[in-house]
Amino acid sequence: MDMVRVLIFAMAAGIAAGADFSIQVGSPVAVNAANAQKVKSSVMAVRTQDCADPAKARFTGTAVRMKGGNRETSALGFIEGSTPGSFSVIGGWAPTEGPWLAVISGDCMGSKAGALIPVNGQGSYVREASLFFSHAPTDAEIETVMKTVMGGLR
Secondary structure, three states: OHHHHHHHHHHHHHHHHHOOOEEEEEOHHHOOOOOHHHHHOOOEEEEEEOOOOHHHOEEEEEEEEEEOOEEEEEEEEEEEOOOOOEEEEEEOOOHHHOOEEEEEEEEEOOEEEEEEEEEOOOOOEOHHHOEEEOOOOOHHHHHHHHHHOHHHOO
């Protein structure tokens, strides 16, 4: 019987260790940040998934859009929520002047993850068109989404 318990524990530990760090996106209301005013101007929230120590997770990001024939970018900010590993996404961008593409990279104690989150012209993130990666988004991935997804958003 002890051998069965050891085997079950070892399998459970192996499954937990095999889980990869990833990013989830959701409503900014879910973050419950200390600065409620900034959360109100947020378009979305991000949080860690399968991060060994969510309090040590960090995010960086840029909002990208095409205006005329020129690419515009704006840095995104991340306000920590009350739950470790959750952040409200803010920036110097005007979401209603979109569509925009939020390019987000996350780090959890050396593990990397990324996301490309389209934001439509009404300032709402589009979960169905979002892409998630086990690495920071590459220039090629960003370019593909800018050409294929972003043109269809209004």
